[in-house]
Amino acid sequence: MSKVTDNVNHFHKVAQSCLADHHRATNSLILLCVSKNHTTAAIQQAYLAGERHFGENRVQEAVEKMTSLANLSDIVWHYIGTIQRNKTHIIANRFAWVHSVTRLSEAKRFAAQRASQLPPLNVCIEINIDNEPQKSGITAEEALPLALAINTLPAIRLRGLMAIPHPQTQHGFAKMHVLFQQMCHAGIALDTLSMGMSADWQQAIAHGATIVRLGTAIFGQRNL
Ligand SMILES: *Cc1c(COP(=O)(O)O)cnc(C)c1O
Numbered sequence: 165m166s167k168v169t170d171n172v173n174h175f176h177k178v179a180q181s182c183l184a185d186h187h188r189a190t191n192s193l194i195l196l197c198v199s200k201n202h203t204t205a206a207i208q209q210a211y212l213a214g215e216r217h218f219g220e221n222r223v224q225e226a227v228e229k230m231t232s233l234a235n236l237s238d239i240v241w242h243y244i245g246t247i248q249r250n251k252t253h254i255i256a257n258r259f260a261w262v263h264s265v266t267r268l269s270e271a272k273r274f275a276a277q278r279a280s281q282l283p284p285l286n287v288c289i290e291i292n293i294d295n296e297p298q299k300s301g302i303t304a305e306e307a308l309p310l311a312l313a314i315n316t317l318p319a320i321r322l323r324g325l326m327a328i329p330h331p332q333t334q335h336g337f338a339k340m341h342v343l344f345q346q347m348c349h350a351g352i353a354l355d356t357l358s359m360g361m362s363a364d365w366q367q368a369i370a371h372g373a374t375i376v377r378l379g380t381a382i383f384g385q386r387n388l
Pocket of ligand 1: 198200221244245328361362363377378379380381
């Protein structure tokens with residue numbers, strides 16, 4: 165077995181016990197394999213181990229991988245990077261999900277540019293939950309108005325919230341869970357809480373994460 169296969173299997177074993185500890189259903193979590201800076205061979209290994217969700221943060225790199233892996237047609241590609249205006253057309257049409265929406269203007273461009281024969285683009289709003297100046301994302305207070313506006317757009321399906329909470333505290337995950345529930349109570353139908361990375365995904369599961377985004381824990385160190 166390859167190291168990637170071992171990592172995938174180990175993840176699922178630990179994740180299942182973690183879900184059980186928190187009285188969560190066994191199928192209530194998606195592993196998003198963050199394959200940025202990793203090869204298509206590594207993606208193929210994770211695919212063979214059963215994974216279908218892959219995350220990339222650079223458009224050009226992602227499109228090259230999509231092209232060479234076109235035969236693996238059931239891969240679900242997630243865009244998790246910064247959204248540049250001149251890349252929205254490619255993102256809108258090559259990805260199934262975008263986790264990093266922070267502006268209505270971005271969502272409007274995706275809505276206008278998504279090809280009509282494709283299913284709606286799944287989007288998450290990125291929240292800077294610990295208000296860290298160097299991180300992207302909007303404040304918790306801005307989330308509801310942006311969600312309401314996005315919900316009026318065609319060709320877009322608002323799925324939930326994404327965050328990269330500060331690693332040294334659990335508060336960010338708890339705050340995200342509260343915000344998620346507040347928005348659901350306010351009538352926004354959300355089913356996705358995208359949070360937790362290689363170092364902290366178990367905490368994220370404890371606080372309701374439905375997608376954890378793992379790079380290093382699945383593929384090893386990135387070659388930068
Ligand atoms: C790189 C990245 C990850 C994965 O990070 P690891 O620590 O390697 O698991 C998750 N989310 C985002 C947004 C990323 O850019």
